[in-house]
Amino acid sequence: MEMTQESRRTASERRRRELLEAADRVVLRDGPEASMNAIAAEAGITKPILYRHFGDKGGLYRALAVRHTDALLAGLRAALDSPVPRRDRVEATLDTYLSAIEARPQVYRFLMHPSDEGQTPDSGFDVGRHSAPLLRRMGEELAQVIAERVDLGPVGDELARVWGHGIVGMMHAAGDWWLREQPCSRAQLVQHLADLLWGRLAAAGDRPGGPGF
Amino acid sequence: MEMTQESRRTASERRRRELLEAADRVVLRDGPEASMNAIAAEAGITKPILYRHFGDKGGLYRALAVRHTDALLAGLRAALDSPVPRRDRVEATLDTYLSAIEARPQVYRFLMHPSDEGQTPDSGFDVGRHSAPLLRRMGEELAQVIAERVDLGPVGDELARVWGHGIVGMMHAAGDWWLREQPCSRAQLVQHLADLLWGRLAAAGDRPGGPGF
DNA sequence: AGACTGTTGTTACCGCAAGTAACGCACTGC
DNA sequence: GCAGTGCGTTACTTGCGGTAACAACAGTCT
Numbered sequence: 001m002e003m004t005q006e007s008r009r010t011a012s013e014r015r016r017r018e019l020l021e022a023a024d025r026v027v028l029r030d031g032p033e034a035s036m037n038a039i040a041a042e043a044g045i046t047k048p049i050l051y052r053h054f055g056d057k058g059g060l061y062r063a064l065a066v067r068h069t070d071a072l073l074a075g076l077r078a079a080l081d082s083p084v085p086r087r088d089r090v091e092a093t094l095d096t097y098l099s100a101i102e103a104r105p106q107v108y109r110f111l112m113h114p115s116d117e118g119q120t121p122d123s124g125f126d127v128g129r130h131s132a133p134l135l136r137r138m139g140e141e142l143a144q145v146i147a148e149r150v151d152l153g154p155v156g157d158e159l160a161r162v163w164g165h166g167i168v169g170m171m172h173a174a175g176d177w178w179l180r181e182q183p184c185s186r187a188q189l190v191q192h193l194a195d196l197l198w199g200r201l202a203a204a205g206d207r208p209g210g211p212g213f
Numbered sequence: 214m215e216m217t218q219e220s221r222r223t224a225s226e227r228r229r230r231e232l233l234e235a236a237d238r239v240v241l242r243d244g245p246e247a248s249m250n251a252i253a254a255e256a257g258i259t260k261p262i263l264y265r266h267f268g269d270k271g272g273l274y275r276a277l278a279v280r281h282t283d284a285l286l287a288g289l290r291a292a293l294d295s296p297v298p299r300r301d302r303v304e305a306t307l308d309t310y311l312s313a314i315e316a317r318p319q320v321y322r323f324l325m326h327p328s329d330e331g332q333t334p335d336s337g338f339d340v341g342r343h344s345a346p347l348l349r350r351m352g353e354e355l356a357q358v359i360a361e362r363v364d365l366g367p368v369g370d371e372l373a374r375v376w377g378h379g380i381v382g383m384m385h386a387a388g389d390w391w392l393r394e395q396p397c398s399r400a401q402l403v404q405h406l407a408d409l410l411w412g413r414l415a416a417a418g419d420r421p422g423g424p425g426f
Numbered sequence: 427a428g429a430c431t432g433t434t435g436t437t438a439c440c441g442c443a444a445g446t447a448a449c450g451c452a453c454t455g456c
Numbered sequence: 457g458c459a460g461t462g463c464g465t466t467a468c469t470t471g472c473g474g475t476a477a478c479a480a481c482a483g484t485c486t
Contacts (some may be wrong), residue, residue, distance in 0.1 A: 006451095012433090013433095015434095015481075019433075035471085035472060035473085036290055036472075036473065036474085037471095037472075037473095038353040045434090045436095046435075046436065046437085047474080047475095048435080048474090048475075048476095049434075049435070049436095049471085049476080051474065052472090053235055056473080057472095057473065060312065071258060072286055086414075086419075087415070110238040114245070115435095125277055135386060136390065138362045138387065139390060144305070146275055146414075148420065149419065149420055150416055150417045150418075150419065150420055151417055151418045151419060151420045151421065158396060158401070159253070159404070159408075161390075161396065162387055162391075162397075162402060162405040162406065162409070163405070163409050163414065164392075165337020165386050165387045165388040165389075165390040166383040166384075166386060166406055166409055167383065167409070168386055169382040169383045169384070169386020169387060170379040170380065170382045170383035170386070170437085171379075171382070171391075172382055173348060173352065173378050173379060173381055173383070173385065173386075174375055174379040174382060176372075176378075176382075177349065178375075178378075179231050180396075183371060183374065184371055184375075188371070189375060189463090192371070192372050192379075193375065193379055195372075196333060196375070196376050196379055196410070197409070197412070197415070198378070198412055198414075198415045198446080199410070199411055199412015199413075199415055199416070200412075201299075201359075201363070201376065201411075202299070202300070202410070202411040202412055203412070204363050204364055204365055205362045205363075205364045206299075206362065206363065207361065207362055209363065225462090228463095239435085248443060248444085249443075249444065249445085250442095250443075250444095258463095258465095259464070259466085260444085260445080260446095261445090261446075261464075261466095262463075262464065262465095263463095264444090264445065264446080265463085265464095269444080269445075270443095270444070270445090272458080338479075349453095399466065
């Protein structure tokens with residue numbers, strides 16, 4: 001049985017991917033609070049192996065997260081970069097995101113509510129070192145696209161970053177609420193949010209029978 | 214030592230408030246992952262008393278959360294209801310929120326990342342029963358104000374709810390990012406976000422030297 | 427062949443936090 | 457004097473993250 005260094009490396013990587021897939025199954029079934037024991041059992045092994053591969057639970061979860069995050073980000077980038085008018089791009093992006101969270105709510109909950117790990121409270125020197133949760137990555141990504149594509153004057157970079165994170169947050173919160181109580185179709189939600197970004201709040205008139213006037 | 218039923222009730226309530234204040238101090242010092250032991254110690258008592266008063270850790274955290282949530286919501290309502298033009302109201306609301314999270318980041322982290330409790334995964338019958346996290350409450354509140362004040366046509370209620378949650382999410386995400394890396398002054402951030410809501414994204418032109426064109 | 431090294435896996439443990447059971451103590455009403 | 461009822465304790469169970477120590481085996485050096 002020949003076993004050179006390279007084939008060893010690839011074997012280890014295959015193993016790692018198997019473990020990740022097992023973890024994925026468990027998280028999909030049990031939600032984000034799946035225990036390391038449960039994941040190890042699903043993979044047919046025991047805990048220490050997980051720890052050798054991923055260091056700690058945060059490491060495993062981070063590895064899991066980047067898989068899904070990368071997939072989602074790829075979809076979003078495609079929507080953002082398509083050569084159509086800006087409004088259409090925005091709608092496509094919103095729809096891509098909402099489709100993703102609608103299709104796999106468990107994955108979504110895992111990515112968005114990762115039980116906020118990290119936090120070495122004594123020193124505080126590396127807060128947010130390698131956490132980079134999905135929301136921040138998406139915010140930065142969007143900021144970059146905005147800064148590249150839209151002309152926003154002298155402070156454009158700053159504006160783009162604020163807007164990137166703001167829009168992502170809007171998408172996230174609205175999506176979260178919409179996923180819970182499906183109050184309307186996805187297409188409608190997309191329209192409503194795009195309308196909001198298109199300044200319809202500023203354009204709308206005061207309510208006729210408003211209270212207090 | 215006279216101790217009638219009424220004075221007992223008020224005594225118990227005073228006790229509860231003392232416990233909450235102690236918990237508050239600990240959470241402010243240790244962050245959201247403060248242990249029940251630590252809280253009990255700070256209050257000068259032991260764990261079971263906490264459990265008698267609040268049921269479980271979630272109960273305590275919920276009680277703590279409503280205190281701060283109510284205070285913040287009161288401030289936001291005041292900003293939302295002031296009789297000035299809409300843009301000014303929006304800016305005041307944003308500024309109120311950002312001031313709050315800037316003044317007490319620990320409280321903010323506690324409220325926003327409550328280690329997502331609840332989740333009785335077996336039955337699922339009361340998911341979200343009394344969690345009502347701050348974000349959702351704020352979203353509903355804002356939705357109500359929008360629906361009352363702004364004329365949005367036939368589907369106005371639905372629109373208002375989408376916008377309420379969306380705007381709150383935008384505020385939250387942008388605030389979170391801004392709190393980490395202070396990239397600009399609070400006033401600037403408020404301006405940028407208000408500009409976003411006022412449709413400046415739709416109004417801005419394409420970047421001159423854009424890539425790919 | 428036989429000692430050396432590294433990877434893969436195990437069992438058995440530590441520490442710690444949530445939550446609980448069982449008891450001690452004061453004080454009230456009868 | 458004595459049952460009842462809050463307030464408080466100590467001491468425990470359970471479960472999870474994380475680790476130490478050991479067992480088995482593949483390939484390598486001499």
